[in-house]
Amino acid sequence: MTTTSATPAKWIQTAKASGKTFDLSEIRNCLLLLEIGEYRFRFCVVNEQTQQCIWLEDYASDTFLSTDQVLDHIRLLLFDHPVLSYHEWKGIKVLINSYAFTLIPERLFRKEYVTEYLRLALGRPLLPTEKVLVHPLPDQKAFNVFSVPVSWWEFFQEYFGLQTVAFFPTSGAVIKGAGDRPADRRLIANVEEAYLTLVLFQKDQLLFCNKFRYANGQEATFFVLSCLNQLNYLPEEVCLVLNGEITPFSEMYTELSRFLPDIRFGSRLESLTFIPEFEDLADHRYFGLLNLIRL
Numbered sequence: 011m012t013t014t015s016a017t018p019a020k021w022i023q024t025a026k027a028s029g030k031t032f033d034l035s036e037i038r039n040c041l042l043l044l045e046i047g048e049y050r051f052r053f054c055v056v057n058e059q060t061q062q063c064i065w066l067e068d069y070a071s072d073t074f075l076s077t078d079q080v081l082d083h084i085r086l087l088l089f090d091h092p093v094l095s096y097h098e099w100k101g102i103k104v105l106i107n108s109y110a111f112t113l114i115p116e117r118l119f120r121k122e123y124v125t126e127y128l129r130l131a132l133g134r135p136l137l138p139t140e141k142v143l144v145h146p147l148p149d150q151k152a153f154n155v156f157s158v159p160v161s162w163w164e165f166f167q168e169y170f171g172l173q174t175v176a177f178f179p180t181s182g183a184v185i186k187g188a189g190d191r192p193a194d195r196r197l198i199a200n201v202e203e204a205y206l207t208l209v210l211f212q213k214d215q216l217l218f219c220n221k222f223r224y225a226n227g228q229e230a231t232f233f234v235l236s237c238l239n240q241l242n243y244l245p246e247e248v249c250l251v252l253n254g255e256i257t258p259f260s261e262m263y264t265e266l267s268r269f270l271p272d273i274r275f276g277s278r279l280e281s282l283t284f285i286p287e288f289e290d291l292a293d294h295r296y297f298g299l300l301n302l303i304r305l
Contacts, residue, residue: 021051021075021083025068027287032065032093040064042099043302046162047107048074049203051084054299055093058100062283065093066296070203077139077159084162088169102175103302104166107202109221110140111156111179119153127155145182145305149189150216154182178305180298181219184209187276187301188251189216195247198276199234200298201254201262206230208237210248217241227262235269245270252276253297279303 032055039059045052049072055065069087088094112131124142129135136142141163145154156179166175180200188198188209200207204225210218218237224230238245253276256262266273276294278284279301 021069021071023067024070025052025291026066027063027285027291028065028067029285029287034096036064037096037098037100039100041101041103041303042094043103043105043299045105045107045299045302046080046084047202047205048080050107051080051087052296052299053094054296056282056303058303060283061281062285063288063300064285066288066291074204077161081159081161081165085165097170097172099170099173102166102170102173103305104162104175104177105180105183105298105302106156106158106162106177107180107205107298108156108158109205109223111154111181111221113147113150113152113154113181113219116151116153124155128157131155143177145178147182147185150185152216154179154185156181176305178302180207181209181221182305183298183301184253185216185219186304187253187279187297189214194249195243196249196251197234197237198251198253199256201230201252201256203255206233208234210237210241227260227265230262231265231269234266246272248272249274253294255295257292 036057039057041056041058043054043056050070052068054063056063110128110132112127114127124144125136128142136157139160140157141160142155142157147154158177184198184200184207188211195212198209204223205221206224207221208218218241222233224233238248249272250270251274276297278293282300
C-alpha cells in the first residue's frame with residue numbers, strides 16, 4: 011500500500027513508559043491500544059490477564075498533518091518498532107480523534123441510514139476517502155456513528171491481516187470513562203491539540219456530547235460556558251473534570267478557572283495497574299487511550 015505525500019511525517023516522541031525489554035511471552039495475553047489524530051500518535055500495551063499497563067509511547071507534531079502524512083509516519087513506525095512490529099496480539103483497538111461523529115438513539119437507529127446520519131451531522135456529503143463505522147453504546151441506549159479515513163482503515167486491516175482490528179471514536183471512549191465519575195452533575199472535558207470533547211452527565215444520564223475545534227484557551231472556555239448555558243446550568247452548579255493535553259499551568263486552565271469554581275483533573279482507571287515507569291506521567295493525560303480497554 012502506498013500514500014501520496016512526498017515525504018514522511020516527522021513526529022517527535024514526547025513520552026515513554028516501559029520496561030527495558032518487551033517480554034514476547036506476554037504478547038498473546040496483551041491488547042494493543044492505538045490513538046491516532048492530526049497532531050498525535052500514541053499507543054499502550056495492556057496485559058489483559060494481569061490488567062497491567064506495561065508499555066506506552068507518545069508521539070506528537072507541532073503542525074497539522076494531512077491524512078497521508080499521518081499514515082506515512084505510522085507505516086514507518088510500525089515496520090521498524092521493537093513492539094509494534096509484532097502480529098500476535100490478543101486484540102487491537104484503534105481510537106480515532108475525529109470530529110465526524112453523531113449519536114443516534116437506539117429507537118431511531120437504522121443501519122441502512124448510517125451515511126445519512128453523518129451527512130446531516132456534518133452538513134455536507136461524505137467524501138470517498140471517509141469510511142463510516144458504528145459503535146454501539148448500550149449503557150446510553152444509543153449508537154455512535156463516525157468516520158475514519160479509508161486509507162487508515164485499509165492499512166490496519168492489511169497490516170494486522172490475521173487479527174481483528176476494532177475502531178472507535180474519541181467521543182465513545184470519553185463517554186465510557188465519564189459515566190463512572192461520582193458527581194451529581196459532571197462535565198468531562200477531554201483536551202486534544204485543537205479539539206475539545208465535552209461530555210455532560212447528570213448522575214448516570216448522558217445529557218450532552220459534542221466536539222469543538224478551538225484556537226486558544228479563551229475559545230475553549232467559550233464552548234464550555236455555551237454548553238452549560240444551552241442546558242440552563244450555572245458554572246457553579248457543575249464539576250468540571252479535565253483530561254488529556256492540559257495542565258494547571260496552561261492558558262486554558264487559567265481561563266476556565268475564571269468562571270468555574272469546581273475544577274478537577276481526571277484519574278486513571280482503578281481497574282488497571284501500572285508498571286513503576288508510569289509514575290512520571292500525569293494521571294489524566296491518557297484518559298481516552300486507556301478507556302479503550304473497556305470498549
